[in-house]
Amino acid sequence: MKFSLEGRTYVVMGVANKRSIAWGISKSLHDAGARLIFTYASERFEKPVRELAGTLERDDSLFYECDVTDDEAIKKTFSEIKEDVGVIHGLAHCIAFANREDLKGEFIDTSRDGFLLSQNISAYSLVAVSREAKELMTEGGSIMTMTYLGGERVVENYNVMGVSKASLDMTMRYLANDLGKEGIRVNAISAGPIRTLSAKGVGDFNSILKTIEERAPLRKPVTQEEVGDTAYFLMSDLSRGITGEILHVDSGYNILG
């Protein structure tokens, strides 16, 4: 059927549990016919990821550990993937981190180490994985990452992660410029707040969720499935004319003053 992802393989980085946005993306891509390759940060995530993948209709998924702060580890992971499948058609980067103490209170109190750690994991990792993944995208490809409004405007408490997302957004655009000539598109989904394991680390998350339901144009919270379906669009040929773009899947909240 037109715009199916059958016969295509995608790497999904960052599934932690069934609430992960990366899991919502995985379900949408799988339901569109894609074969999935999961990477996880450390072996403590292997079991939950394998269990989740086991609930999918087809059991053709592959699994690799990948610590995105280690360039050699990234090289090793993608050479193993190349050996096992040869070609991939896209990659979903759903990885970010900041120390809890840097996700509340005053931004001015951010430590140098905390600032650099967040940039390293949340922004530079997209450069490092894209550099290795592009070698496997010999039939063209689509790379996507996850960003948030707090990287475009100040959102109380988001603090150092907002600076990392601003960096990620421009990282995405510069990668789009480099990779377009190789037939590889690079985009971002800016999701409204969703109750994930990561969201637990951001101060005052609940009040933002409430504001969305009260004020967002669509007057409803954003779901993992809505993000997953937009990821399907970005991975499919339906979005073949789009690169360097940020799609807001946030019930329209970003258009408000």
Ligand SMILES: CCCCCCc1ccc(Oc2ccc(Oc3cccc(O)n3)cc2)c(O)c1
């Ligand atoms: C005050 C802003 C409320 C809306 C926040 C929406 C959101 C939720 C989760 C997001 O992803 C992360 C990922 C890692 C992260 O760092 C964490 C998470 C848990 C524990 C910890 O020590 N760090 C914080 C947010 C994200 O980028 C954005």
